[in-house]
Amino acid sequence: MRRDAARSRLAALGFGDADAGVLADHFLDAERRGKRGHGLARIDWLETLPDLDPTARPVRTASSPGFDRWEGRGALGYLTLAAIADDLVRRPPQPAKVVVARDCVPTGALGYWVRRLADAGLVAVLTATSPARLPHPDGGPAVVGTNPLAIGVPADGGPVVADVSMGRATYGDVLAGVATPDELVPFGGEHAHKAFALALGLQLLVDSQVGDGHGAVLVALRDEFGPSGVRERLRGLRIPGDR
Amino acid sequence: MRRDAARSRLAALGFGDADAGVLADHFLDAERRGKRGHGLARIDWLETLPDLDPTARPVRTASSPGFDRWEGRGALGYLTLAAIADDLVRRPPQPAKVVVARDCVPTGALGYWVRRLADAGLVAVLTATSPARLPHPDGGPAVVGTNPLAIGVPADGGPVVADVSMGRATYGDVLAGVATPDELVPFGGEHAHKAFALALGLQLLVDSQVGDGHGAVLVALRDEFGPSGVRERLRGLRIPGDR
Numbered sequence: 001m002r003r004d005a006a007r008s009r010l011a012a013l014g015f016g017d018a019d020a021g022v023l024a025d026h027f028l029d030a031e032r033r034g035k036r037g038h039g040l041a042r043i044d045w046l047e048t049l050p051d052l053d054p055t056a057r058p059v060r061t062a063s064s065p066g067f068d069r070w071e072g073r074g075a076l077g078y079l080t081l082a083a084i085a086d087d088l089v090r091r092p093p094q095p096a097k098v099v100v101a102r103d104c105v106p107t108g109a110l111g112y113w114v115r116r117l118a119d120a121g122l123v124a125v126l127t128a129t130s131p132a133r134l135p136h137p138d139g140g141p142a143v144v145g146t147n148p149l150a151i152g153v154p155a156d157g158g159p160v161v162a163d164v165s166m167g168r169a170t171y172g173d174v175l176a177g178v179a180t181p182d183e184l185v186p187f188g189g190e191h192a193h194k195a196f197a198l199a200l201g202l203q204l205l206v207d208s209q210v211g212d213g214h215g216a217v218l219v220a221l222r223d224e225f226g227p228s229g230v231r232e233r234l235r236g237l238r239i240p241g242d243r
Numbered sequence: 244m245r246r247d248a249a250r251s252r253l254a255a256l257g258f259g260d261a262d263a264g265v266l267a268d269h270f271l272d273a274e275r276r277g278k279r280g281h282g283l284a285r286i287d288w289l290e291t292l293p294d295l296d297p298t299a300r301p302v303r304t305a306s307s308p309g310f311d312r313w314e315g316r317g318a319l320g321y322l323t324l325a326a327i328a329d330d331l332v333r334r335p336p337q338p339a340k341v342v343v344a345r346d347c348v349p350t351g352a353l354g355y356w357v358r359r360l361a362d363a364g365l366v367a368v369l370t371a372t373s374p375a376r377l378p379h380p381d382g383g384p385a386v387v388g389t390n391p392l393a394i395g396v397p398a399d400g401g402p403v404v405a406d407v408s409m410g411r412a413t414y415g416d417v418l419a420g421v422a423t424p425d426e427l428v429p430f431g432g433e434h435a436h437k438a439f440a441l442a443l444g445l446q447l448l449v450d451s452q453v454g455d456g457h458g459a460v461l462v463a464l465r466d467e468f469g470p471s472g473v474r475e476r477l478r479g480l481r482i483p484g485d486r
Contacts, residue, residue, distance in 0.1 A: 064308060064309065065307060065308050065309050066307065066308050066309010066310055066339060066340065066341065067309055067338055067339045095310055096309060096310045096341035096343075097309065097341075098309065098339035098340075098341065098462060098464065100339075123447075123448055123451045123452075125444075125448060136477060136480040136481075138480050138481065139480075140477075140479075140480055143476055143477060149392075149441065149444075150444075151441075151444030151445065151447070151448055152444075153444065153447035153448060153451055154451075155447070160443065160444070160447055161444075162440035162441055162443060162444030163440070164437045164440050164441050165437075168434065187431055187434040187437055188430055188431045188432070188434060188437075188438075189431070189432040189433070189434075190432070191411065191430040191431060191432075193481075193483070194407045194408075194430055194431075194438075195431075195437075196483070197405035197406070197407050197483035197484075198392065198394075198405055198407050200403065200405060200473070200482075200483055201368075201392075201393075201394030201395075201396065201403070201404075201405030201483065202394065204366075204394070204396035204398070204403055204471055204473060205366055205368060205394055205396060205464075207396075207468065207471055208366045208396055208397075208464065208466045208467060208468055208471070209366075209464060209467055209468070210467075210468075211467070211468040219341060219462055221341065221448075221451065221452060223451045224451060224452055224453075224454070225450065225451055225452070225453075225454040228447055228450055228451070230443070230447060233386055234379060234383075234386060236383075237379040237381050237382075237383055238379075238381065238436075239443075240436070240439070240440035240443055240444065241440075
């Protein structure tokens with residue numbers, strides 16, 4: 001029901017059936033996981049974008065055994081990551097592949113995409129840049145994005161998915177009204193220099209591959225040793241990414 | 244002078260000239276950067292190891308355009324990472340390579356190895372597992388290593404190197420007497436679940452590639468867009484990895 005309503009609103013923006021389904025599924029999964037900043041509020045936000053091109057399609061511009069390069073070509077980052085995930089599931093890495101995506105924004109909840117790959121048996125690590133929102137812990141203007149790092153690994157009972165933004169809050173949380181702008185600082189309190197270092201390192205990593213603009217870097221690997229017994233070892237404790 | 248003394252002690256343990264030089268340079272760099280847990284105290288520690296094999300040599304057991312696999316074969320992890328870095332500098336990734344190392348422990352200050360690659364013009368991301376020392380933020384026994392993540396990127400004025408352990412303290416800091424064992428918890432205070440999620444994700448990532456024992460996963464990429472002006476943007480603020 002909610003899915004139909006979400007798809008209708010996306011269709012009204014001009015998205016085709018398949019793309020509207022990809023977007024609705026991502027937003028609804030974010031809602032179910034309590035990541036409201038990546039949820040249905042994003043449809044409101046899409047409705048405000050003056051230059052949204054719902055017909056734009058990402059393109060794989062280079063491919064070699066261990067490396068693929070993609071360009072969003074004006075498509076939403078969600079759709080670029082969905083196309084990359086589809087491609088990796090269809091042509092699994094033998095045994096590993098680095099994927100770089102230029103013009104890839106917004107990327108949504110990165111955990112969603114690595115979970116999809118882990119559901120297909122792949123190990124995946126994904127980061128993406130976003131507009132500068134975090135300042136250095138010692139002050140000054142915002143210099144790096146919240147630049148999340150997501151890691152998905154197949155495991156007994158379903159993938160384990162770590163998905164960590166380097167901010168105390170995400171910009172999506174601010175958009176959704178569940179965090180205030182002053183929470184857009186590196187997380188960690190007295191150890192905020194650690195989260196800042198990760199945010200800056202990930203920023204420069206992605207920048208080194210995509211130049212100007214926002215992008216994503218993904219590493220996908222074959223799972224060589226099968227499901228780990230991590231849920232057994234952590235019995236009774238909350239596993240990252242579990243609802 | 245200190246280097247000669249360090250090399251002598253390493254030679255007395257049976258290490259050849261080249262390996263003693265690699266180890267001494269790593270330990271002395273850690274001392275200079277205030278990472279005493281990865282510094283000369285490690286020579287004391289090596290002197291206590293009953294089954295140290297100073298003649299063991301790491302071996303590259305598989306290689307394809309985007310992927311290499313290495314095994315430590317009983318060599319210290321430092322020497323395995325040094326061999327991998329040498330190999331990547333000699334045969335740079337075209338344009339990216341994932342490297343997995345089994346039986347690769349201890350790995351020292353990961354920032355040292357990615358800096359070496361960044362000095363040679365490569366972008367590098369490196370993680371490695373270590374014995375379980377961090378508990379879940381909600382309690383229980385230690386379940387994951389401090390599993391650092393290091394990112395090195397060429398930049399004007401020298402590489403930017405983020406090197407972040409997921410613990411409030413590293414085990415090396417405890418060994419060196421600059422931290423207490425109760426600091427072996429995920430960093431971040433009220434956001435410690437984020438550091439724990441990263442430590443667990445990195446643990447499962449490496450485990451998926453090396454199975455039992457400790458290992459490392461490295462991604463090296465060509466720097467496609469040249470030095471960033473990050474030092475300009477962060478003028479007056481401390482850059483991660485700078486002394």
